[in-house]
Amino acid sequence: MGFDIRFQVLTLPGNPYSEYRSQVRRVEELGFDIAAVPDHFCDWANPPAAWLECWTLLAALAVETSTIRLASNVAQIPLRHPGVLAHQAITVDQVSGGRLELGLGAGLAIDPGTEMIGLENWSNVERAARFGEYIELVGLLLSQEVTTYDGRYYQACDAVMNPSSLQSPRVPVVAAALGPRMMSHAARWADTWNTMSFDPDFNAQIDELGARAQAMDELCSAVGRDPAALRRSANLFDARARAEGGRLRYYDDDDLFERLVRGLVAAGFTDIGLYYPSDPGQIPSFEHLALDVIPELRH
Structure with missing residues (x-):
């Protein structure tokens, strides 16, 4: 597909809104x-810490910005019925002029x-099973005027769904997936696959993500999809x-940052996700x- 390389910044919503808005701007x-x-x-x-709600923020940021794309990274399926989430997404897409x-x-x-709000804490097996239905139904709701689904x-x-997605054919869907079952759902239903490694050794991270990208190629082929048609985000x-007080090592070392980005791109990743510095010194x-x-x- 020849996708352009994109850079994403995840901003943690723990500051007062005025400060958060300034960060995103x-x-x-x-x-x-x-x-x-x-x-x-x-x-x-850190449950007692300040924390603002995702979709309320996205709607506000849709008005406060004009060119940058906006993303949930990532919306948690236990919190909302897929119909409610799709309605929220379409609303933010409309408000933002098609940037969601x-x-x-x-x-x-x-x-x-x-536990705080009395939700059932599903097993990981059930989470993955639910996710397959959830992402399929959300994709239908985002692209059809009327949807019936029985899962x-x-x-x-x-x-x-009126209005529908402002973007064509619909709002792009990003699926976060680490393991094979979740990755298979991403291969089948998502426009972008998002993943990450928790290894403290950056060299090991690149190796792990590269191997996972190869596994995704195989999963795409298994469901009849061209692997090159899927954006990949890390x-x-x-x-x-x-x-270390919130300091991110790759912000202190240009060579390390470049090596990590080039390693991910070489492995086939098209979107590079960064974190907004929590340490003001960075x-x-x-x-x-x-x-x-x-x-x-x-x-």
């Missing part, structure tokens, strides 16, 4: 392609928000950051990479 000014918002009931790693990417994930079994877990009966996660480095390094890497 700056991400847009710096030329990034996508601003992403996580979706949890609370900060799952709908990221979906199965959710975390260790997320404390599940084991989810149903829709003459569900009307989040650059630093497993040591929390223990913002100059983050902006330097955006202005001086990433433009060269795009080529």
Whole structure:
């Protein structure tokens, strides 16, 4: 397909809205392609911390920005019926002028928000089974005026979506997947596959993600899809950051950053996901990479 390389920035919604809005506007000014918002009931790693809601933020950011694409990274399927989520997504797509990417994930079994609001904490096996139906039904709702669906877990009966997606053929769907079963759902139903590695060794991360990308080629072929027709997104996660006060090693080392990006691109990834610095001292480095390094890497 020859997709262009895109760079996404995940901004954690733990600041007052005025500060959060300024962060996203700056991400847009710096030329990034996508601003992403996580979706949890609370900060799952620190529940008492401040935390703003994903879809309310995306709607607000649709008005506060003009060019950058907006994404949920990723919407947790336990929190909403697929019909409600599709309606939210279409609304944000309309408000933003067609700039939404709908990221979906199965959710975390260790997320404390599940117990906080009385949701059933599904097993990982059930999460994956539900996700297959969920992403299929959401894709139908985003692309059809009227949808009927009768699955084991989810149903829709003459569900009307008016207006529909502003983008054609519909809002792009991003599926977060690490293991084979979730990856097979991504291969079948998603426009973009999103994944990541939690290995603290960056060299091991690139190897792991490269192997996973090869496995995705096989899964696409198994469902009759051209592997080149699927965008591939990887989040650059630093497993040591929390223990080091939030500092991300790849913002302190241009050579490391370039090596990681080039390794992912060589493995077939088209979208590179970064994290907005939680350490204010790294913002100059983050902006330097955006202005001086990433433009060269795009080529």
